[in-house]
Amino acid sequence: MPDYTLHYWPAPFRGQFPRAVLAHAGADWAEAGMEATAEAMEARVPEQAVPHMAPPMLVDHRREAAVAQMPAIMAYLGAQFGLMPGDPGRDALALKVVLDANDILDEITLDGGREMWDAQTWADFRPRLARWMAIFEETGARHGLTAGGGWMLGTGRAGLADLAAWALWCPMTDRLPPLGAMLTEEAPRVAALVDRLSGTPALSKLRRQSDEAWGEVYCGGRIERSLRAVFA
Numbered sequence: 001m002p003d004y005t006l007h008y009w010p011a012p013f014r015g016q017f018p019r020a021v022l023a024h025a026g027a028d029w030a031e032a033g034m035e036a037t038a039e040a041m042e043a044r045v046p047e048q049a050v051p052h053m054a055p056p057m058l059v060d061h062r063r064e065a066a067v068a069q070m071p072a073i074m075a076y077l078g079a080q081f082g083l084m085p086g087d088p089g090r091d092a093l094a095l096k097v098v099l100d101a102n103d104i105l106d107e108i109t110l111d112g113g114r115e116m117w118d119a120q121t122w123a124d125f126r127p128r129l130a131r132w133m134a135i136f137e138e139t140g141a142r143h144g145l146t147a148g149g150g151w152m153l154g155t156g157r158a159g160l161a162d163l164a165a166w167a168l169w170c171p172m173t174d175r176l177p178p179l180g181a182m183l184t185e186e187a188p189r190v191a192a193l194v195d196r197l198s199g200t201p202a203l204s205k206l207r208r209q210s211d212e213a214w215g216e217v218y219c220g221g222r223i224e225r226s227l228r229a230v231f232a
Helices: 013-025 034-042 070-080 088-108 119-141 160-175 177-186 188-198 201-214 221-229
Strands: 004-007 029-031 057-060 065-068
Touching (some): 004 013, 004 034, 013 070, 013 160, 013 201, 065 070, 070 160, 088 119, 088 160, 119 188, 160 188
Antiparallel strands (some): 004 057
């Protein structure tokens, strides 16, 4: 049995965050698959491994623990694998980066498909996305991140904040190339960080496996189709 099982849909999106940490840490994990993920989500609440509304959900078989909600999973894994900066202020910043990423995923899908994108809604949103990129850029810049090196929170190696930045921006810019040019323009330090992490063996392999498994899928469904239409 693997040490962990991740329940998520066949797409990168929120599931790519725990995958990035697990891959970076060299952990042994399995993907539960769509059927098991749906069964876990739809089970009666008293029968769920952890009460939750939707994936991702991570099961830690060694500790007989289950965690749901992407930021909670990231905090859980970050503590296990020593990926937190190690002082209260920067630990809080690391969690903030994860929470900011989660907010951006909500916004890029219009609250999970509450409505669909069109040219006007995208034009209205674009300055807000640019501001989000600037927030990531300034966070890194204040802690020594440059286009040539460094890390989001000034740590000596990649930590939770860096992996969260990669898991947010890499799938988005891979699947939606116009946003890659936007990230390079608005947040060149972060774009360079994403490229550096993509070149590491663990994340390069994860990226390749994701491409092979899911192709161009980003978030899926009608919301992805409407998002792609604004770039057509």
